[in-house]
Amino acid sequence: MITGSIVALVTPMHADGGVDWDSLERLLDLHLEAGTSAIGAVGTTGESATLSVDEHCEVIRRCVQHMAGRLPVVAGTGSNSTREAIELTRAAAEAGADAALLVTPYYNRPTQEGLFKHFEALAEAVDIPQILYNVPGRTCVDMSNETVARLAALERIVGIKDATGDLQRGRELIALCGDRIAVYSGDDPTAMELMLAGGQGNISVTANVAPALMAQLCRLAMAGERAAATEINDRLAPLNAALFLEANPIPVKWALYRRGLIEEGIRLPLTELDARYRGEVLAAMEAAGI
Numbered sequence: 001m002i003t004g005s006i007v008a009l010v011t012p013m014h015a016d017g018g019v020d021w022d023s024l025e026r027l028l029d030l031h032l033e034a035g036t037s038a039i040g041a042v043g044t045t046g047e048s049a050t051l052s053v054d055e056h057c058e059v060i061r062r063c064v065q066h067m068a069g070r071l072p073v074v075a076g077t078g079s080n081s082t083r084e085a086i087e088l089t090r091a092a093a094e095a096g097a098d099a100a101l102l103v104t105p106y107y108n109r110p111t112q113e114g115l116f117k118h119f120e121a122l123a124e125a126v127d128i129p130q131i132l133y134n135v136p137g138r139t140c141v142d143m144s145n146e147t148v149a150r151l152a153a154l155e156r157i158v159g160i161k162d163a164t165g166d167l168q169r170g171r172e173l174i175a176l177c178g179d180r181i182a183v184y185s186g187d188d189p190t191a192m193e194l195m196l197a198g199g200q201g202n203i204s205v206t207a208n209v210a211p212a213l214m215a216q217l218c219r220l221a222m223a224g225e226r227a228a229a230t231e232i233n234d235r236l237a238p239l240n241a242a243l244f245l246e247a248n249p250i251p252v253k254w255a256l257y258r259r260g261l262i263e264e265g266i267r268l269p270l271t272e273l274d275a276r277y278r279g280e281v282l283a284a285m286e287a288a289g290i
Contacts, residue, residue, distance in 0.1 A: 134161070136164060145176055
């Protein structure tokens with residue numbers, strides 16, 4: 001089981017929008033050194049929505065190749081087309097990814113039965129550990145805890161990224177099926193509390209900018225050390241908020257650019273961080289000691 005701080009890694013790009021492969025490798029090395037537990041490649045933060053299928057698969061392949069078993073790679077392979085999700089997940093498995101992260105089908109607005117059958121088809125089609133991903137604020141579809149519990153009975157479903165930000169709901173999810181699958185937070189502001197309640201880690205945007213702190217927070221929270229975890233969580237709280245002043249990954253890519261880790265490249269329809277928010281992001285980075 002993958003546990004701890006799983007970075008929802010950005011996809012670094014040049015100013016013209018082309019993928020910056022050299023910077024990708026540098027970021028992977030940074031996370032290896034900082035104590036990050038696993039790499040989450042080409043999820044929402046990785047701009048999966050605007051990468052071509054070839055680029056999507058190549059990012060996964062290069063992450064796996066560069067990590068060479070030193071850190072697990074969780075590949076974002078979800079889609080609002082079941083057939084496309086199977087194709088992407090199969091490609092990730094062939095590239096050697098350790099698990100697939102599968103977002104609920106967006107825009108289509110399927111029923112709960114449609115969600116169950118979508119993920120059931122993926123579990124039957126591809127032999128790779130699969131992590132469900134529920135983020136209703138992005139997808140306009142909300143997978144119920146009851147549907148997750150049904151899916152937890154399938155052999156290849158090993159976890160869920162709960163990005164609802166609803167702690168009570170997360171606790172209920174852990175009580176319902178946390179003995180069968182890992183429940184991960186997908187919401188940095190509430191991640192500590194979910195891990196203290198039995199969550200197995202955090203699939204984190206903030207870990208891009210503060211990897212060592214997020215790794216330490218996850219270790220402490222999962223060990224039940226509330227006081228020490230709270231001290232770090234308080235340091236990270238302004239950063240957790242600032243990284244969502246505009247749509248993710250706009251602020252986090254700008255923060256990494258200011259750290260000198262990547263170029264300013266981002267793909268339309270996303271744009272660079274508006275100047276009025278830059279001071280707040282910088283202040284949050286300073287508050288975290290970055």
